[in-house]
Amino acid sequence: MARYDVVVIGAGAAGLSAGALLAKEGKSVLVCEKSPYLGGRALAVKDQGFTVNIGGHLIEDGGSGITKIFENVGKELIHGKVNAEMPVWDHEKLEWGSIRDRYAADKTELKKVIKALVNTSWEELDRWDDRNLRDWIHQYTDDQGVVDLFEYISVLECLTDEPWDHSASDNLFVRKMHYEEKHMAAYSCWPGQGWDGLWQDLADACREKGGEIRMNTSVSRVVIENRQIKGIEIPRDPIINSKETAEVEFVETGCVISTLPVWNVLNVIPENDLPNWYTGQIKHLAQDKYRVSWLGLYIATEEPVYQYAPQELSTWVHDPVAGLPGFFFTQSNMDPSTAPEGQHLHVMGGVIPGSKASDKEYVRETFDKFEEGMGIMYPGLKNPIWRRRTLVFDPGFGVIQKPCLVGSYRPHWRAPNIPGLYFASETFKSRGIGVDRAARAALTCVEDYLGRRLDGYEETWRY
Numbered sequence: 001m002a003r004y005d006v007v008v009i010g011a012g013a014a015g016l017s018a019g020a021l022l023a024k025e026g027k028s029v030l031v032c033e034k035s036p037y038l039g040g041r042a043l044a045v046k047d048q049g050f051t052v053n054i055g056g057h058l059i060e061d062g063g064s065g066i067t068k069i070f071e072n073v074g075k076e077l078i079h080g081k082v083n084a085e086m087p088v089w090d091h092e093k094l095e096w097g098s099i100r101d102r103y104a105a106d107k108t109e110l111k112k113v114i115k116a117l118v119n120t121s122w123e124e125l126d127r128w129d130d131r132n133l134r135d136w137i138h139q140y141t142d143d144q145g146v147v148d149l150f151e152y153i154s155v156l157e158c159l160t161d162e163p164w165d166h167s168a169s170d171n172l173f174v175r176k177m178h179y180e181e182k183h184m185a186a187y188s189c190w191p192g193q194g195w196d197g198l199w200q201d202l203a204d205a206c207r208e209k210g211g212e213i214r215m216n217t218s219v220s221r222v223v224i225e226n227r228q229i230k231g232i233e234i235p236r237d238p239i240i241n242s243k244e245t246a247e248v249e250f251v252e253t254g255c256v257i258s259t260l261p262v263w264n265v266l267n268v269i270p271e272n273d274l275p276n277w278y279t280g281q282i283k284h285l286a287q288d289k290y291r292v293s294w295l296g297l298y299i300a301t302e303e304p305v306y307q308y309a310p311q312e313l314s315t316w317v318h319d320p321v322a323g324l325p326g327f328f329f330t331q332s333n334m335d336p337s338t339a340p341e342g343q344h345l346h347v348m349g350g351v352i353p354g355s356k357a358s359d360k361e362y363v364r365e366t367f368d369k370f371e372e373g374m375g376i377m378y379p380g381l382k383n384p385i386w387r388r389r390t391l392v393f394d395p396g397f398g399v400i401q402k403p404c405l406v407g408s409y410r411p412h413w414r415a416p417n418i419p420g421l422y423f424a425s426e427t428f429k430s431r432g433i434g435v436d437r438a439a440r441a442a443l444t445c446v447e448d449y450l451g452r453r454l455d456g457y458e459e460t461w462r463y
């Protein structure tokens, strides 16, 4: 019977980070991934000459997170092109402006807020899990331009549908990191090796150090007896219908790192083995209404489309027809290889409430309105040569980051009653954005399992 020190469930950003770090530390590790693709929710696929990032678009790590994990395992996360401008749509005047115009008249107000943020400890920011960003900013300034800067960034980073009710702590953790590491309010870059190259590099790092990654391998159950992990089960042979009980392959281990999001983790970890209050936290966050959901639109044009600069990342809180908050950027300006030569691939999304994502009629009608609104904001999009629509809901981007849904309000990454059972997911207790957050969650669990901080991380915060 196969035995490993650690089994990792999932080969997305968290699972591959955990696998590569553990293999580097000399642990025998098996990563199981149910799909044929690496990267999980941050997956890139080919479609008629385009490379479409169905998930991850831009990386938001100033250097201390996923970038450092790559370094640690002997690879490089290449920081490619960085977003240069942040145009914002004024939905009352129906025109574009630069975010700078909103706060630049009196920069002293912004500087005051930045100074306060840099001087605030991580521990103090933790105390803002139950309050909104606006309240924190108003301690230092009433300048609406500064509030706008922070709140528009929360739309871009977290796809919040109500920016005025965004959590202070989750946003400020990232703002503080970006100011300290990159001296800017928000930092986002394209991965130089492309999204598929990114995950391949981490998988290589894992395998080069003896780690194993099994694709098309779905873990059906973590076996726990008397509060001890015994191993995992993998169903053998395809199951023809749902009434069948598959024969299983048993893999022995004393440690499992699950990277499954709150929405499906209890399909694999038996609920009865965890305390009620803990599964209650998981189920609370897993509700549809708390799932970040949006209408994703990919449009290709023959002519370039942008407002201020080709590498801009623009945002708004009400598009002119559907009234949705959203974002837009031109992917082929970040990486020309993602579109056929001479064509321009634009990516945009309009945030919808998760509670409405299952309503097919609402989604169809709102997609039409959203696309019409995009044509008003960007007239150059009105004549697409190619397009693709994606409803982002299952899987979702993440759990919405409103007060009382972040930080200490999330289930802990360590199972409360079962030694060696970890939840390395950005939907559990964690900080950061997207893939960087997932990778940091993995680092936290790996360090806890090893019982020490990894070399080079002694000075960085851990959550």
Ligand SMILES: Cc1cc2nc3c(=O)[nH]c(=O)nc-3n(C[C@H](O)[C@H](O)[C@H](O)COP(=O)(O)OP(=O)(O)OC[C@H]3O[C@@H](n4cnc5c(N)ncnc54)[C@H](O)[C@@H]3O)c2cc1C
Residues within 6 Å of the ligand: 009, 010, 011, 012, 013, 014, 015, 032, 033, 034, 035, 039, 040, 041, 042, 043, 054, 055, 056, 057, 058, 059, 060, 217, 218, 219, 220, 259, 260, 261, 264, 268, 296, 392, 395, 396, 397, 398, 424, 425, 426, 433, 434, 435, 436, 438
């Ligand atoms: C449309 C979209 C756009 C996004 N844009 C960005 C962005 O621009 N920047 C950014 O940083 N982040 C972005 N994100 C968020 C980012 O993709 C996620 O936060 C991150 O990929 C989560 O990684 P993870 O490893 O925690 O989880 P996942 O990627 O969800 O990985 C979990 C893995 O587990 C596998 N799995 C599930 N069940 C089983 C099982 N029973 N057995 C074995 N394997 C199993 C899944 O197939 C999956 O591969 C976006 C997400 C979406 C959906």
